[in-house]
Amino acid sequence: MAGGKETPRQKMINLMYLVFIAMLALNMSKEVLSAFGQMNEQVVESNISSTERNKKFKQGLDEKASEQPGKYLTLKNKADSISTLADNLYQHIESIKTASLVKVEDPTDYEIMDKSTEIDEMFFNPESFTAEGQEFLDQMKTFREGVAQILKSNLSLQDIVEDVSRKFSTDEVTTSENLKQDWLEYHYQGYPLVASITKFTMLQADIKTIESELLSAMLQGKLKIEASLTNFDAIVVPDKTAFFSGDNFTGRIILGKNDKTLKADKVLINGKELDQSSMMTGQTLLDFPAGAVGEREIIGEFQFKEGDSVITIPVNSTYAVVPKPNSATVSADKMNVVYIGVRNPFTISFAGIPDNKVNALRTPGLKKGKTVKRKKSSKPGDYELDLRKLPKAYAGKQEINIIVEGILPSGEKVTTKVPFRLKGLPDPYGNIDGFKPEKIVSKSDLMNSIIGADFGDFDFELPLFVDKFKIYVQGKGTFACDGNELSAQAKQAVRTAKKGTRVTVSDIIPSAIGTDLLIAPASDINLTLK
Numbered sequence: 001m002a003g004g005k006e007t008p009r010q011k012m013i014n015l016m017y018l019v020f021i022a023m024l025a026l027n028m029s030k031e032v033l034s035a036f037g038q039m040n041e042q043v044v045e046s047n048i049s050s051t052e053r054n055k056k057f058k059q060g061l062d063e064k065a066s067e068q069p070g071k072y073l074t075l076k077n078k079a080d081s082i083s084t085l086a087d088n089l090y091q092h093i094e095s096i097k098t099a100s101l102v103k104v105e106d107p108t109d110y111e112i113m114d115k116s117t118e119i120d121e122m123f124f125n126p127e128s129f130t131a132e133g134q135e136f137l138d139q140m141k142t143f144r145e146g147v148a149q150i151l152k153s154n155l156s157l158q159d160i161v162e163d164v165s166r167k168f169s170t171d172e173v174t175t176s177e178n179l180k181q182d183w184l185e186y187h188y189q190g191y192p193l194v195a196s197i198t199k200f201t202m203l204q205a206d207i208k209t210i211e212s213e214l215l216s217a218m219l220q221g222k223l224k225i226e227a228s229l230t231n232f233d234a235i236v237v238p239d240k241t242a243f244f245s246g247d248n249f250t251g252r253i254i255l256g257k258n259d260k261t262l263k264a265d266k267v268l269i270n271g272k273e274l275d276q277s278s279m280m281t282g283q284t285l286l287d288f289p290a291g292a293v294g295e296r297e298i299i300g301e302f303q304f305k306e307g308d309s310v311i312t313i314p315v316n317s318t319y320a321v322v323p324k325p326n327s328a329t330v331s332a333d334k335m336n337v338v339y340i341g342v343r344n345p346f347t348i349s350f351a352g353i354p355d356n357k358v359n360a361l362r363t364p365g366l367k368k369g370k371t372v373k374r375k376k377s378s379k380p381g382d383y384e385l386d387l388r389k390l391p392k393a394y395a396g397k398q399e400i401n402i403i404v405e406g407i408l409p410s411g412e413k414v415t416t417k418v419p420f421r422l423k424g425l426p427d428p429y430g431n432i433d434g435f436k437p438e439k440i441v442s443k444s445d446l447m448n449s450i451i452g453a454d455f456g457d458f459d460f461e462l463p464l465f466v467d468k469f470k471i472y473v474q475g476k477g478t479f480a481c482d483g484n485e486l487s488a489q490a491k492q493a494v495r496t497a498k499k500g501t502r503v504t505v506s507d508i509i510p511s512a513i514g515t516d517l518l519i520a521p522a523s524d525i526n527l528t529l530k
Contacts, residue, residue, distance in 0.1 A: 030111040033194050037110025040198040043205050050208035057215050058083060067265075079215055081150050086211040089143040093200050093207075096122070096136065100193060113194035124189055133184055137170050143207070144168040147214070157217055160210070167206050269300035269315065292354075292380070336420045338400065340390055341517035342460040345370040346383040350406035350416070355380035357407040364391040366402065374461070388515040398422055428453040428464055430508045430522040440530045446503065447491045451484045453510040453522035464510040464519060474502040494529070503527040 058079060065076035100118040101107050123133035147164045151157045173186040188196050267274040269286065286298075302313040338344040346366070350358045360366055360383055370377055370384040385402075387394075394400055402418045431437065431452045453464045466484040473479070476493035479486075486494070494503070508522035 033110045033114055033192065036192075036194040036198050037108065037113070040110075040194070040201050043198070043201045047201065047204050047208055050205070050212060054083070054208065054212050054215065057212070061215070078150055082147060082214055083211060085143050085146040085150075086207050089139050090204050090207050092136070092139045093204055096132075097197055097200050100197065104193075110194045113197070114192045116190050116192060116196070118193050119188050119196045120190065123184060129182075129184060137184060140168050140170050147210075151214070157214065160213055160217060164210055167210070265310075266303040267300065268303075269298060271300075336418070337423055338385055338387065338420045339423055339425055339460065340387045340394075341425045341512070341515045341519075342387060342462050343371055344385040344387060344460075345372065346385060346402070347381045348383050348402070348404055349381045350404060350414075353406040353408065359405045360402060362403045362405070363401070364393045388517070390517070394422060425462070425517065425519065426455055426458055427520045428508075428510055428522040429456050430469075430505060430525040432505075432525065437525050437527060439526075440528045441503075442530055443494050443497070446527065446529070447486060447494050449486070451481075451486075451505060451508060451525075453508055453519075462512050462515075464512055464522075466522075467509045467511055469508040470506050472504040472506065473497055497529055499530060501529045503529060 061072065061076050061079055065072040100122060103118065104113065106112075121130075123130055123136065129137070144164055148161050151161050170183045172180045173183055175181055175186070187199065191199075274286075296318065298315060298317040300315040302315065303310050346360075348358065348360045349355070358381075361368075363385065365387055366383055366385045368378065368383060370382045398421065399419055400422050402420060404416045404418070406414050406416075408414060429436075431454060432441075432446075432449045434450070434452055434454075451466050451469050453466055455462065455464070468480070468482050469484075471479050471481060471486060471490050473490070473493040474497070476497060479490040479493060481487045481490055497503075503526075505525040505527070508524075510519045510522055512519055
């Protein structure tokens with residue numbers, strides 16, 4: 001009996017024991033025999049109720065173990081082992097009662113059950129105990145020691161274990177005359193059959209009482225452990241997933257259950273059900289693509305079976321995705337330059353702020369997306385400052401500002417202004433057939449060449465087309481040519497020139513498609529005919 005306290009039922013059984021002992025001292029009249037029988041009936045009825053109550057308790061525990069095996073399976077296995085021990089001893093005693101009543105025509109006629117012959121012959125012989133008597137003692141020992149073995153690690157249940165050892169002890173008994181007597185002889189030899197039957201039934205009542213107390217105490221102990229504050233963790237929950245320098249950290253501290261046994265039956269995250277490998281005892285593992293830069297949501301639910309119902313616990317959280325650095329940003333002072341007449345590409349981002357919360361379009365001529373190697377790119381952070389047609393706001397200026405606005409997760413707006421020097425295009429270089437010309441050229445190559453212009457190692461791709469140029473042939477004069485090819489007169493002059501004649505291509509006037517900017521004349525080309 002847990003904690004040394006007796007239940008009302010146990011008190012009733014103990015009272016029956018006292019009545020039983022008192023009656024043994026009396027001459028067994030028919031009325032006394034009937035009283036034993038009626039007492040046996042009451043205890044049998046009580047045992048039936050206890051059996052049904054313990055059965056329902058076990059069914060409830062089985063359901064919990066099925067729903068949450070990590071939490072209750074070990075407890076269920078111990079309860080099953082104890083119930084098996086209890087049932088084995090209970091049924092063995094029932095078989096003894098049944099065997100002892102085989103010769104009794106009416107088991108309810110207690111007045112004729114005044115002899116001890118059936119039990120004496122079943123348990124005892126002149127030398128010692130019969131096989132049946134020894135088997136009864138062995139069954140008592142198996143139950144007693146089995147319970148102690150199962151619960152040896154449960155310190156809180158040792159008082160019940162001691163109670164089992166005492167009530168189901170088969171040690172020698174000291175009589176009132178201070179004599180030692182075998183337990184089986186002391187309790188069952190020489191007693192009327194109805195008295196032995198009643199005592200067996202009371203022993204069965206003890207089995208059911210012990211089983212009920214153990215099952216109840218084991219579950220209560222489990223629930224007490226579950227509710228202990230040592231199974232809770234202090235969890236810091238920030239009000240947002242990122243803070244900036246100068247901000248105050250704000251958040252909450254809550255107590256969260258640290259349950260290393262509980263396992264969800266179903267978990268839905270962002271519209272997808274997680275597989276079983278993710279749902280471990282005590283935790284659920286998340287592993288999915290973080291997504292694009294910006295603030296992302298984790299929305300879903302945990303589902304647990306509880307009885308016939310499904311308990312749903314919502315999941316609602318956010319996290320931030322920031323760009324992954326893949327190179328160092330190196331900038332030298334006074335090298336921030338944009339050029340008039342071309343598309344100036346930019347990559348603009350704001351640390352800790354997603355692209356959809358960044359605005360740089362206050363700068364005249366700046367727009368989303370950029371052209372790289374004649375292909376349009378619209379990745380996050382891609383911008384282009386188009387100065388092919390110079391905005392009026394920049395007229396006469398040597399510096400412009402790129403203004404970038406960002407909206408923080410708190411809703412606060414921050415602005416950054418970055419200055420850039422404003423420069424014109426570099427002077428182009430003259431070329432022949434798209435290449436830097438050789439110093440010495442043949443007459444035929446020069447007469448069939450295309451005069452061109454380019455910006456050399458300029459970072460921008462801006463093709464130039466020659467509108468007109470002049471060519472000087474030593475001893476022949478200067479000839480004006482329209483377009484990018486030599487005129488007929490210029491070709492004739494080259495054809496009739498002598499070897500070693502000096503030739504100069506000058507006043508090369510180029511133009512570029514898509515820009516209103518006037519391009520400076522290209523540098524002269526100096527050649528010698530061979």
